[in-house]
Amino acid sequence: MFPTRFEIIPSAGIAGKLVAAVPQSTTLTITCLPHHGIARTMQSALELRELGYDVVPHIAARALESRGQLAGIVRDCESAGITEIFAIGGDAQQPAGPYGTSRELLEDLAEHSGGRITAGVAGYPEGHPAVGGLELVDDLLAKQHLAARIVTQMCFSAPEIHGYAALLRREGVTLPVWAGVAGAVPRAKLLSLATQIGVGSSMKFLGKQKTLARKLFLGDRYSPGNLVAELADPAGSIAGIHLYSFNNLQLPEWMADVA
Template identity: 30%
Template sequence: MTMDSISDGNRTLPELVDPVSAANALLSQSSLEATPKQIVDLGATAPEWMHQGMRVYVPFLPNAAFENAFSACETLLGWGMKPVPHLPARSVPDAETLRAWLASLQRIGVKEVLLIAGDTEKALGPYQDTLALLASGILTEYGLTGMGVAGHPEGHPKADNTALKEALMFKRDYAKAHGLELWVVTQFSFDDESLIKWLDEHQTILSSIPVYLGLAGPTRLKNLLAYAAQCGVSTSAKALRKNMNAARLLRPWTPDALFRTLCEYKATHPSTSLQGIHLFPFGGLKQSNQWLSSAHLLVSS
């Protein structure tokens, strides 16, 4: 099936797509994260298993210098990737430093950033959250063409759903007013129901905003549950652990089942904002890239 329109009385509806086409669409818009150290460790030449042209998010790690992201972004640009450094509002000490960071990214050629509040309990400077960062107006001065913002299918420890929706609407309107591309990247989850419920509940707000759902890449399940505890996705982690025994915890985790469910959802919801997946490579960059290369085989028409 195609995405051509079909008639339904007085309405024109998009035709459903098949799961294989949905899978290919999601994979063609996939992205992943890579720390500055992971990128440095790959050497000067892009590995053959890296997917050309994909977005690669460069996180700002606790107790690290933001400047570490600069060389990583420069390397990724040289490899034909689209680097997207995290910009954590609470970790910005002052406006002067923010301007210096953005000026450096502009010189390198970075056009996109991911705005996040950050894990710092107390703001180091004047920006308590991403809304304050946007309100400063500084982000519009350094040639950025787009920005990603975070989505939280399992909720947020410091904000209720109403506040999160209001913040997302503010960012949507801000991006439109300033001619910036906007998209949402979500935290990873193990629970397909949480992901789909979040998509459905935000459909009106997200009608013009692409969404990239976070999935945990292949790794050992025991290690993954430890990451989940650190990343605030304990709800679905508890559900995943419920029927686990010690032997099962030693087996590898893959996002196969979740990916198949998302393909089915996209195939039956052609108007969804779901455009791609964002992979957290807890088991390593190579393993995650290889999974992306073969994930289309998980879905049959």
């Protein structure tokens, strides 16, 4: 159906669990959470790469302490055969070093790697709590020449995601759009996470559409299969699926066809 990337959190012991549950043909993206930091992200990325996985470490601009640290990350990636990162601004209110935005990070990444390491950037179908919609589009326009793809924030509404992709095209953003979709997780955990990261619009929409809610939730567990099916369209506006696994390593059924 769609090429799919599998996002994991670099928790203790995750590498062994992945080897037992997830084929090596699966591309893994590795989060950079504030309480973990970049070092743990890179440690997991290098370990998983050595185990045979294609990996995409997330690098938070505001967490980088120096340009030298970024240069070291580039060297480590090139030595390990890692050819892509995911560049985000990060949640820290104050930068730890010289990078306040993902655009600044992307500019130095291009310089350090000579274009050998590409980067994904974030997209927000339902907006960002701290940045206006026009500013978000302008930022994508300004940095798309430095990026390879857009990965959207987790969303539960296919119309919202399709509408966002169409908006980007109208405004001149030509990067392929990968839809951020939650994996199979318990309903209570999903609702809590959705509230924390600000995807309230699609959750409210879901609450009003009882038939749709029944399709997406199997008992007390969310299932992404129907949403992914609705994302398929003849125009091909969605290039792939970025699956937020929350370290639930049960692969969705469609991944068996593309892994």
